[in-house]
Amino acid sequence: MIWLTWRQNRAQLVTAGAAVAVVAVAAGWTGRRLADLVTTTDTGYDLLTPADIALFFAGVVMLAVVPGLVGAFWGAPMVAHEMETGTYRLVWNQSVTRTRWLATRLGLTALAAAAVTGLLSLAVTWWAGPIDGVVGARTGSLPTRLTPVTFAMRGVVPVAYTLFALVLGVVIGAVVRRTVPAMAITLGLFLAVQIAVPLWVRPHLATPADLTVTMDISTFDGLSRSGLDGPITLTAQPSDRGDWVLSNTTVDAAGAAVELPPWFAECVAPPGGPPRERAAAEGKGPLASCLARLGAEGYRQRLVYQPANRFWTLQWRESALFVLAAGGLAAVGLWWVRVRLS
């Protein structure tokens, strides 16, 4: 069975291995400079070239799509292609039960897929480590590693995603029995999971921290207005730039979420005048006094967030969740192939 698995997948495996090697070499070649660069300054973003930034996001995109591709191209055809071409009638009549047939193929492919994504994630995590979340002196920054933009493209989570996508593909292939529809459904479902998890699951993997601050220039982060005449909302800075802020709301003295008082809009941006946030942030404009008045009236800013130091806690918890889901799906797949496909 091991030989057959290898024989049926060697072309894909060699391709994947070559791709990993290319990525590793490219990361090693371009990454050493970054490590040196950032230790010299606090505002490393200003030293990054457009190519560095492009590579940063290329790494994000790569690790975002690799699990789905593994699910679609390694997972979905595993059973579906045998059903489609009729070869299941050949291979399931050798002296090997189909449970063992699927367990071996799935197990070995999972090992290979985990190795491929593990190495890719290692390369990207190492490469981006020095510049995750760097800021510039005046403008510009890269996302910190806890934000949804990069969290699932760092550390161990990509491996768990890949295992899940692989098994998902196998099960869908076994149910649908046709390769191309199974691939499409796998990609679609996995994309839905990738969107749903940061929105609704990851925030709850650990009880979020909760912080209420009095607004002043040092805690002020920004103002935004929805639409031309919509209400103004205020955001406070988290205590650590690496924190993942889940909600940033203004509360009154009793702690209930409220809108800003009507006078605030006129206070920070008098009619006719341009917004003065920039000047305000530097402590020159009326913002400081507006914020002081807010504080005096009992308004506070409430932050709900995952602190930056929970990165690995969240990584392991999310990985465990996906590996468990993959295990459950694998059991469904084995049962389906043994019972429902007969």
Place this chain on the structure above:
Amino acid sequence: MTAVVRAEGLGKRYRRRWALADCELEIPAGGVTGLVGPNGAGKTTLLLLAVGLIRPTAGTIEVCGGRPGSDPAQLAKVGFVAQDTPTYARLTVADHLRLGARLNPRWDEAAARSRLDRLGLDPAQRAGRLSGGQRAQLALTLGLAKRPELLILDEPVANLDPMARRDFLQVLMEAVAEHELTVVLSSHLVSDLERICDRVVVLVDSHVHLEGEVETLLASHHRLTGARRDPARLPAGQHVVSERHTERQSTFIVRTDEPILDPAWTVGQLDLEDLVLAYMERPVPPPTAGRAAVGPALEVIR
């Protein structure tokens, strides 16, 4: 007589359609048994059940003393050449042999190699580039080299040209002669079956309409042609299988163990195809009545 395949009340339902229902069947060990019947009679379903690729919805089937496909030992006992003889298009002929060698404990590598040599199959050739006949031969080689007790073939020659068909059946017959192998094969080409089968089973709409040894069956069936006559007036020992009447003439196919003595009849010999067609055309009786009607007939045949 030990049965190599025994089905009792066997049924298989796909969603709401019964592909096989209430099937009673016994196939003895040894020799070649041909399974014939019209399309949709349930032949493929029956064979898939026998190799364990599908599971019965109702009833039981026992093959070589075990439940089909239940464990590796059971799988090793039964070889299967599926309809359209599937092979891995991207694997070479040699890869297929290696697959067989890796996945089967009783694999007969030497026999497989010499068989492919004789067939002139290039081991480096990809199976996807083989002709239909060559692919069928490769599938047969895999099935035989597994050294099963029972080899099941589902319409193995249906899509082959006459030459390839003859070669295929010849290889099969050699293997049967060489090893103690029981073969069950389905076909709708009765002429092929006549050449190689020792026994025949006619399956119509899930029910066995006829089964027995070809020779015995041919010897005990006759075509009677003569002046028009009511079938009720035939002697008690002559069972009418089919009857056809014109204005003045009657043609009966009858089964009897006694010689035909009535000089009014022109007695004709039947070949297997006539016989099979006669039984296929019989109206399908309702299940319970059907078994009652076929039952005693089978007893007589045995």
